[in-house]
Amino acid sequence: MTKRTQAKYKIDRRMGENIWGRPKSPVNSREYAPGQHGQNRRGKLSDFGIQLRAKQKLKGYYGDITEKQFKRVYKDADRRKGDTGEILVGLLESRLDALVYRAKFVPTVFAARQFVNHGHVTVNGQKVNIPSYRVKAGDVVEIREKSRQIPMVLQGIDSNERDVPEYLALENNGTKVTFLRVPVLDEIPYPVQMEPNLIVEFYSR
Template sequence: MSKRIQAKYKIDRRMGENIWGRPKSPVNKRPFPPGQHGQGRKSKLSDFGTQLRAKQKLKGYYGNIQEKQFRNIYFEATRQRGDTSEQLIGLLERRLDAVVYRAKFVPTVFAARQFVNHGHVLVNGKKVNIPSYRCKEGDVIEVREKSRTMALVLEALESAERDVPEYISLDPKAMQATFTRIPSFDEVPYAAQMEPNLVVEFYSR
């Protein structure tokens, strides 16, 4: 389980972007880095800095996955056929907490991590409490019956803040989603620009 010690929106402030597209993001009011000299920091990043920033943003987007785990996902992507950056995104989107978030069962990816950990999610009828569990095409992910009246779930499903992507088939009344296929990078609805190619460059140095 990833340890989220700092306030999640600090990632937004550090990056100067609203990476989840949330109305509560402080970047909506203060689009510059934190600190006394935040507004004056406009130095050009080196190639390494640009790659590091892309890695931090993508890693942070998925609930700030631990570095060791994120690096292992990258190495797994390199062993698969095809474009490594596409494989990396595919592996990240197959995480159970990511699918729960995409299906709008919860409002944030951090809530998805906790929701899965607490045993509120079933995969193909069986309880799975591991956020990094890797979903397969055709897997049915649903909210456990006892958890379907939770205000968190009801509010998230009714929210117009984001849409369910095409690679997830959702039945909101049954609170059931089917992971139909592994998406390509272009299909993933990121609120901010992600650059997985730079993440690949960072790790392949």
């Protein structure tokens, strides 16, 4: 089992929720935190604890984002006019690795980061290997031709676990996608409830 797989399952169990909606999540059978004392940790959370949990859940959902990276995205959202929570999730969905995951190029968000890092995708015809690259409305992301037969890609494209959201337009048998617009919270297909308003409260303390 890889470190990524272990981390993925650990996040699910720590949150007590199947945050990616995957059928193999251990939370489906064990809704408690990891470790020998996991079943005894479900006490009542303080307001701070609830806010922290909301932040950890959203940050964990996007894979290997560090606290520093996540806070940088939050600060960017906070500087913009409008609802900071809505802007935050829109910026996270605009990440290249998030788009690769949403388009079902690969099965998991962890695989999406690795896939981008290894140079398997192009943005508007140019190779981009930075997972945090911010995709703009109208940008076209495509799997490079030599990468389309990778087993992980075939598994992702054929998967029925997730649907491609309406703010993406798939073409070319699922190997090419256009980012139509930055989504709002209600459009993003999170399998569990995300509460970006609590994250705003967390960072505003």
